[in-house]
Every structure is written in C-alpha cells, then in structure tokens.
Amino acid sequence: MAEFHSVTLDFDKCRGCINCVKRCPTEAIRVKNGKAFIISERCIDCGECIRICPHHAKKAVYDKMSVIEGYEYRVALPAPSLYPQFNNLDSIDYVLDGLLRIGFDDVFEVAGAAELVSEMTRSMMKRSDCPKPLISNACPAIVKLIQVRFPKLLPHLHTLQPPVEVAARLARERAVKKSGLPADKIGVFFISPCPAKVTALRHPAGGERVVDGVLSISEVYMALLPEMKKIERPQAEQISGISGISWSYTGGEATALLLPHYLAADGIENSIKILDEIENDKLGGIDFVELDACFSGCVGGCLCIENPYIARTKVRYLRKYQPVTMSHLADYPGKEEKDFLFEDEVEYDPVLELASDPVKAMEIMLQIEEIEKKLPGIDCASCGSPTCACFAQDVATGKAELNDCVFLMKKELEGKLSGKEQNDGKATV
C-alpha cells in the first residue's frame, strides 16, 4: 500500500526537468520517461520540491475549506505561524475573530497548547530519566528524518505530543461541553503551514487521528483577510502569549524552556549535520535540540504566504504587545502530563538499507562501486537520479538501466563510430 503523502506530483504540469531531483534532501525523486516521480517511502514531506519547481508541478494536498461544512460544530486550530502572515497585527484577537466569521464556531490556538507543552517539558527535563539532549518532535519532517536515518537517536525524541495534537484533544473536549453535541458532529481542523503536518496528522505517530481535516494557511488567509477588515472590536480572546507565538520561528520552542544550553537550527542539511554530531557524541552539554526542516522555522513552511524573514519581523512586532504566557496546565483541571504522552515509541524505518540481509547488502554495495567506476562523477542528473552515486545504486538495485547515463551512451556511440571508420578503412570525415 502506498502511504499517503501531502506532497504530490501534478503529472500534466511536470516537464521532467531535474530541479526537484537535485533539491530533494532525501534523494526521493527520480525522473523517468520524462516525468518526475516521488519514491513514497523516502519522502519526508519537507516541501523543498514544491519550493523549487519552476512549473508548479509539485503541490501539497490538503483539505479544502469546504470540509468544515460536513460538521455541525467546527473548531479551528490555527498554527502560530498564521499570525505573522498579516500586516500591522497588534492583537491576535482579530485573527481569532476572523476565524469565527468565516465559518468556525470555536477556535483553539495551537500557540496556547504550545505553552502547555513548554510547561510540561520544563518539568520533564528536571527529572533524571529525561534523555540528554531531548530532541523536539514538533517538526514532523525532522521526526521522519530521524526515523529513517538516525535510529540511535529515536530514544532522544520528545515523548509529549506536539502542540497541535494537544490542542486538538483539548479543543474537542471543550467543544463537546460547549455544544452539547455528540463527538461525531464536531469537526476539529488544523490550519497548517506545511505539507509535513498535513501528512503527519493524517497518520499520526500515536496511531489515532486527532483532527478531522487539515487546511492550509494560504487558503485560510485568503478567506480571513476581507473578514478581518470588517472587525471593529474583536470578541475572541487569545490564550497565547509571547512564548506560544514564538513557536512559529526557529528558537521559539527552545527559548520557552528557559534553559541556558539549547541548540536551535533550521534547514534539513543543518539538521542532518547536527544529528550526526549528536550521534557521534560530539554535542556534550546540550539539553534540548530544536530542529526545523524549513528555514526560519514554521513561518518558512511552504503553505505560508509571507516571506519567512518578513514574517519573523512581524512576529517581533506582534510580540511587543503580548504577555509572556497565557496558558497554564492549571487552567485544565484534571489534566496532567500523562494525558499527553505518546503511547508508542517512534520506530526505526530502515528505508535506506540496501537489503534486509547484510551479506546481500554488501554484495549490492560492491556492485554499486563497480558501476560508479564507470560513471563520470559529474552528477549531471540527466539520467534522472540526483547523483552518479545514487544512479549507481539505482542500477544495482534494478531501478535504472546503465544506458540511461548520457555519458556512457555518448562513449558507446563514439566507440561504434570510430570502430566503423576503422572497418571501412577509407572513410573520410
């Protein structure tokens, strides 16, 4: 069964160029017969291909606004990165009010849930059984990366559900109480900055689906903008302060832990480097690691509208008018850490292994090396694989043909031509 991925290819728009093939950080894309295709099990939904495709043939699949119509009572869960999409916003309440005007009956800020996660994490980190460093699980693309490439670090992954899941659970409980409706009449919808979160929420690590749909920031923004202009005095009341809102950019989550020794980084390549260092025991003394697949963090998600750096500036502006923290676990009587822990551990996903049997894998690796020796090593990607080394692996594992390499073909042709010349002896050029 092919797994669901938000990141998909629009076959008709694809021109078979190699931009995405080269850009993909997990070598998950190939061009075959003039069209790209995504190797599902390698895709981490980071959205890099969406950003780079000049033909807009890569897109993120998410739920359309109309899904909310299937529910009697609708709750919006805005990601913190929604706020800095707007200009001159000095109160979040306008956004929250706007959401109530475009068809939602209630709003539960993910930024508020983020403050609860920070609070619980702070107390978890005081305990001796907390792994060091603790690695954030808020970015699903990073979680997937660790799952396929850094199995040794899985025990370092945070075991608390990320803010969106905490928000979804609390929002649903509140909605049942407020509306008096049965749970299946209530729809809870996340407004996402990225395809990674769309995918993760379709198939959450914990197994159970906590939201009824995932919308995109870009679409919701379009619906919100005209409505927000009409608001004179907003009725909604925010439940997040500086610390929750700051989860929208890299470093926000880590700083909310009020620890001196943390590391926060953005971009997949940087993240891989850092994970490598942790795996090699080279990052001593760091208590918490926050990694975001997108540059600048979630404001850099590919479903956002605003440029990530401008968005960061806007968060800084918005922050000025906010209290530090608005949500506390004590506001949710009866709720405690264990209500928000993942039940199952995140498992190693050995998609990068050449074969399940090490001896067989070694044979393949030897073959790969033999093939690589024949290749020019210039990584032109005309064969449809991102690098010569990757192409060699594709050939060795039966996924490509050696003569897909244009250089080898050229050589062969030249050989044939010169052979022919010698044969008829009298050939003139």
Place this chain on the structure above:
Amino acid sequence: MAINMRYVVDGSDFTTAGEASTAVKMKLKKLGIAPDIVRRVAIAMYEAEINMVIHAGGGVAEVELESDKIIIKLIDHGKGIADVDLAMREGYSTAPDAVRNLGFGAGMGLPNIKKYSDEMHIDTEVGKGTTVTIIINLQ
C-alpha cells in the same frame, strides 16, 4: 567479500574534519549494520580522524569492511607519539591552546577509541608518523 574505502583527510582544514567517518557511517547504515555498532564505529573513527588533523597534519583513512568486522586504519606521517601509554591516559593532551579553543583537545580521544572498539593498535615512530588501527566486530 570485502569493501575497501579510502579517504584523504586534509590536515589544514578543521571544517571538513569528520567527513570520512560520516561517509563510513552512512555506508554502514545502508548495509543495515546494527545502530549501536554504527555509532561505535562513528565515534571511534571520528576521534582518530580528528587526531590526524590536529596532531599530525592530516593523513589517509583506509577502511576495510568485511562481512563480520570493520578494520579502520588511520595513517599519517606526522610527528608520532613519544609515549603511547601516556597518550592513552584520560585527559592527557598536547593540543595547543588554539586547538583547545575550538573545542578539541580534551584528551579523551584515544581512551574513547579504546572504549568503543574491539581491538585497537597504535604503531608510531617519533618523527615518522602514526598508524592507528581500529577493529570493530559487526555482529
């Protein structure tokens, strides 16, 4: 059946130090070697690779991967180690201050290589160079 790898480790560039051990680590992961073992190889080889850069002006890493073990040789033509027993002591380091300021030179490299490997040999001659051999069983 064996896979041989060879990496030139540049002694003038701290920023690329560790590339060889990272490349080896990736290969072991592709082979499906147990994560614990991959980690031990990565740590031991990284330490020896860094030592070549900070103490010996670079060298060559030769890796032989067999079905049951990995043999890593780090060969340099640096100044050599005068007293190997002393060098093996935890915390012993001759790293200059400039190197220490970069975060290297804690004197734990050689002890860690010993700790994470199944076998370790140091062949060294003052003025001629050093070869550190690390053997780690893969099963």
